[in-house]
Amino acid sequence: xxxxxxxxxxxxxxxxxxxxxxxxxxxxxxxxxxxxxxxxxxxxxxxxxxxxxxxxxxxxxxxxxxxxxxxxxxxxxxxxxxxxxxxxxxxxxxxxxxxxxxxxxxxxxxxxxxxxxxxxxxxxxxxxxxxxxxxxxxxxxxxxxxxxxxxxxxxxxxxxxxxxxxxxxxxxxxxxxxxxxxxxxxxxxxxxxxxxxxxxxxxxxxxxxxxxxxxxxxxxxxxxxxxxxxxxxxxxxxxxxxxxxxxxxxxxxxxxxxxxxxxxxxxxxxxxxxxxxxxxxxxxxxxxxxxxxxxx
Amino acid sequence: xxxxxxxxxxxxxxxxxxxxxxxxxxxxxxxxxxxxxxxxxxxxxxxxxxxxxxxxxxxxxxxxxxxxxxxxxxxxxxxxxxxxxxxxxxxxxxxxxxxxxxxxxxxxxxxxxxxxxxxxxxxxxxxxxxxxxxxxxxxxxxxxxxxxxxxxxxxxxxxxxxxxxxxxxxxxxxxxxxxxxxxxxxxxxxxxxxxxxxxxxxxxxxxxxxxxxxxxxxxxxxxxxxxxxxxxxxxxxxxxxxxxxxxxxxxxxxxxxxxxxxxxxxxxxxxxxxxx
Numbered sequence: 001x002x003x004x005x006x007x008x009x010x011x012x013x014x015x016x017x018x019x020x021x022x023x024x025x026x027x028x029x030x031x032x033x034x035x036x037x038x039x040x041x042x043x044x045x046x047x048x049x050x051x052x053x054x055x056x057x058x059x060x061x062x063x064x065x066x067x068x069x070x071x072x073x074x075x076x077x078x079x080x081x082x083x084x085x086x087x088x089x090x091x092x093x094x095x096x097x098x099x100x101x102x103x104x105x106x107x108x109x110x111x112x113x114x115x116x117x118x119x120x121x122x123x124x125x126x127x128x129x130x131x132x133x134x135x136x137x138x139x140x141x142x143x144x145x146x147x148x149x150x151x152x153x154x155x156x157x158x159x160x161x162x163x164x165x166x167x168x169x170x171x172x173x174x175x176x177x178x179x180x181x182x183x184x185x186x187x188x189x190x191x192x193x194x195x196x197x198x199x200x201x202x203x204x205x206x207x208x209x210x211x212x213x214x215x216x217x218x219x220x221x222x223x224x225x226x227x228x229x230x231x232x233x234x235x236x237x238x239x240x241x242x243x244x245x246x247x248x249x250x251x252x253x254x255x256x257x258x259x260x261x262x263x264x265x266x267x268x269x270x271x272x273x274x275x276x277x278x279x280x281x282x283x284x285x286x287x288x289x290x291x292x293x294x295x296x
Numbered sequence: 297x298x299x300x301x302x303x304x305x306x307x308x309x310x311x312x313x314x315x316x317x318x319x320x321x322x323x324x325x326x327x328x329x330x331x332x333x334x335x336x337x338x339x340x341x342x343x344x345x346x347x348x349x350x351x352x353x354x355x356x357x358x359x360x361x362x363x364x365x366x367x368x369x370x371x372x373x374x375x376x377x378x379x380x381x382x383x384x385x386x387x388x389x390x391x392x393x394x395x396x397x398x399x400x401x402x403x404x405x406x407x408x409x410x411x412x413x414x415x416x417x418x419x420x421x422x423x424x425x426x427x428x429x430x431x432x433x434x435x436x437x438x439x440x441x442x443x444x445x446x447x448x449x450x451x452x453x454x455x456x457x458x459x460x461x462x463x464x465x466x467x468x469x470x471x472x473x474x475x476x477x478x479x480x481x482x483x484x485x486x487x488x489x490x491x492x493x494x495x496x497x498x499x500x501x502x503x504x505x506x507x508x509x510x511x512x513x514x515x516x517x518x519x520x521x522x523x524x525x526x527x528x529x530x531x532x533x534x535x536x537x538x539x540x541x542x543x544x545x546x547x548x549x550x551x552x553x554x555x556x557x558x559x560x561x562x563x564x565x566x567x568x569x570x571x572x
Contacts, residue, residue, distance in 0.1 A: 002416065002482045009482040024505050024561025035416055035481050043374045043386070047358040047367060050375060050385050054359045057343065061350035071352060073341035075530045083530040084349055085341065093525050106506050111513035113465055114413075114472055115333060115421035124484050133486070135494045135502045143506065148513065159518045163415055168483050172415050177515035179337050180421070183468045186311040186331045188425035191437035192467035199431055200438040206324070206431075210439035213321035214447060218407040226405050226448065227417075229476040230457050234394040239376035239384040252381035 008224055010037055017153065018126055019099030021136070021162065021169075028133055029126030030101070032153075035170060036120050040232045050250030095157040101171070103149040103162060112146055112161055116174040123162070123169040133169065140164040315453050316427055317402040319436070326436055327427030328402065330453075330471065334421065339526050396452035405448040405459070413446055413461055417474045424462065424469035433469075440464050448474075501558035508562065 002009045015031035022028075047053055057066045073090070074082040125133035140147065140162075147162035151171075158173040189196055200207055243249055313329035320326070343352040356367045374391060375383035426433035440447060440462065447462040449471070460473045494502070532539050 002414075002480045008477045009480050010478070012481050012484040023509060024557070026505070026557045026561055033481070033484055036475060036479050037481060039478050040476075041377060044377055044383060045356070045369075045372045046375045046383065046385070048371065048373055050373070050383060052359040053356045053367065053372065056355055056357050058353045058355055059345040059348070059350050060353055061345070061348055066345060066352065070346055072344050072346040072349075074344040074349065074351075075339075075341055075526070077530065077534055079534075081534055082342065082344065082349060083533050084344060084346070085526075085530065089529070090526075093522070093529055095522055104509065105511045105513075106509050107511060107513040113470070114415060114418040114461075114463070115465070115470060116515070117415050117418045120416045122481070122484050124486050130488060131494055131498075134488045135498060136506075138494075139499070139502050139506050143503075145506065145510070148518075150518070157520070157522050161415075165414060166483070167488070168486050170415065174515075175334065176337070176518060176520050178520070179335050180515075181311065181331070181333050181335050181423070183423050183425070183466070186313075186329075186423060186425055188331075188423055188468050189430050189434055190467035191434045191441070191464070196434045196467065200434050203431055203435045206435045207439045207442070209322045209324070210436055211442050214404070214407050214439060214443050214445075217404055217447075218443075218445065220409065220412075222408055222412045222417075223406050223448070224477050226450070227459055227474060227477040229478060231394070231396075232476075235376065235391075238390060238394050239378065239386065242384050242386075242390075243378055243382070248385040249378075250375065250383045250385060252377065252383050 010039070012122065013037075015124065017099075019101060019151070020126075020129075021101045021103055021123070021147075021149070023103040023147070026132065027100075028136065029129035030123045030133065030169070031126050032171065033122040033124060035122045040229060041236065043235075046250070050248075091155075094155040095152045097155075098152060101149045101151040101160065101162070103147040105148045106140070106143075106145040107148055109144050109146050109163075112148075112174075115180055116161070117172045118175055119173045121171045121173075123171055134167065137164040137167050137169050140169075141167070313425070313427075314422075316400060317451055318400045319402040319404065319449070321404065321436070324432065326432045327429060328424045328433070328469075329427045331423040331425060333423050333470070337520070337523065339523050395455040396457050399452055401451065403450045405450050407443060407445045407447055410444075410446050410463070413474075416480055418461070419473040419475050422460075422471045422473070424471050437464050437467060437469055440469070495555075498555055498558065501555065501562065505558055505561050 012033050015033050017032040018030070019032075020027045020029050045053055057068070057071060058064065059066055072084050072086060074084045076082050123133075141164040146164075149160050149162055149171075151158060151160055153173075159176060161172045161174055163170045163172060183190075191197075191200065311331060313331055315330040317328050317330060318325050319328055343354075344350065345352055356369070356372065358365050358367060373385055373387075375385050377383055441464045448459065449462055450457070450459050452458065458473055460471045462469055462471050464470075529539055
């Protein structure tokens with residue numbers, strides 16, 4: 001498990017959600033903490049001179065720029081027809097805002113393939129939930145089971161696996177069955193089929209050689225050095241070397257577009273918070289740019 | 297860029313390999329094809345102009361006084377944001393110098409116990425299939441199954457470096473990319489307080505309750521209800537139907553002591569909490 005004492009891992013942040021885990025009539029107050037947080041610095045997209053870019057919306061019919069409140073979402077049907085859907089309608093369709101993780105089944109741990117896992121969160125006990133939390137964690141760990149549950153987060157309903165490890169519960173949101181492809185669709189042979197087993201027997205020498213070559217690389221712990229972000233390191237090295245030489249450095253202007261943001265609507269407050277670092281207080285914009293700099 | 301979005305059409309994509317690699321073990325080079333294992337079924341919306349329902353493009357403009365000039369993506373530049381708030385412009389050649397060399401090599405880094413890779417590490421799943429030599433593939437899967445461990449591998453694809461875990465599942469190789477160590481958050485402190493330790497009775501009851509809800513993992517039981525509702529709704533709207541929204545059901549919330557709740561659950565629970 002990612003140990004607090006290991007410098008490689010980030011410190012846990014504050015809980016961003018609180019609710020309960022329910023199974024039967026038992027209800028355990030819990031809070032969610034992010035378990036994974038991207039720290040890679042994204043490249044920004046700028047104009048040739050290094051100045052800011054702005055994303056503008058253009059109507060394809062009239063070819064004129066639009067403001068965000070002139071926009072509406074639309075859903076394209078197979079027929080090609082587009083049905084406009086307003087924010088109010090989407091909210092009405094959104095799942096009921098409960099704060100409950102509804103646990104309906106405990107399954108053997110080995111039955112849940114990592115192919116299902118999407119986003120990870122840690123669960124910590126909420127007020128008054130400590131005893132029940134530890135009870136649940138201990139029972140699950142001892143019996144080698146994970147809980148399958150559903151819950152609503154940010155207006156989406158998620159399938160989630162509740163996993164107990166070293167006394168700590170985690171929630172792993174899962175992909176739905178329809179979102180995973182089957183290997184049969186790609187014609188990949190199944191090594192456990194009888195024909196495959198026969199072939200493996202005929203190739204017993206090759207199997208042994210492969211096994212030996214694999215075992216030659218056996219280690220008892222995860223080599224964390226191998227899991228470093230080499231791409232990010234090289235990029236940062238390239239950029240900082242140029243900066244030291246004074247090459248192509250452009251004065252930052254607080255807000256630039258993130259290369260990877262794609263079509264998302266830019267959340268300015270979010271960008272400001274990221275740029276100013278954790279713990280910064282974001283005050284309403286002032287004309288005086290030195291104030292923004294001082295907070296860096 | 298632009299209003300590129302998926303549609304409701306379930307594109308039965310040709311399951312084509314997205315990349316080909318070569319894993320060398322003891323002098324044998326095993327050709328492998330990589331397939332995406334994820335079928336994106338999320339609900340996608342297009343952005344429209346509310347007035348005439350015309351699709352909307354997103355374009356980039358340079359900010360400044362006077363007429364804003366529209367830029368093509370190819371005309372834009374990339375900049376790295378430094379910690380002091382300034383930016384360093386990077387040319388395409390410079391960016392190309394830090395990407396990994398093009399290679400088909402899949403390098404075996406380590407063979408680790410499965411428990412070492414806790415669920416937090418896993419990112420995106422792929423399948424590895426044979427590339428012309430089924431026997432070599434089946435032998436590889438069999439060998440990996442015999443080790444009862446997971447193979448950590450490294451490769452470069454689409455100008456990026458990847459690390460992943462290869463595990464046998466249902467007789468095939470699943471390759472799951474892994475997160476980077478710096479993305480992982482350490483476990484929070486949840487040490488139990490001594491005075492809140494569960495009694496033996498509570499422990500027994502909890503075990504019984506968990507037992508009642510035991511079952512097998514059947515992913516087909518669970519559906520993306522939100523997606524289904526949105527699809528039903530837009531189809532009904534397209535047909536010109538008027539849709540009424542029902543007020544949500546009120547959920548009962550329990551509020552008793554732990555032991556009482558556990559016992560009550562076993563009484564009531566055994567009946568209606570049967571794995572559905």
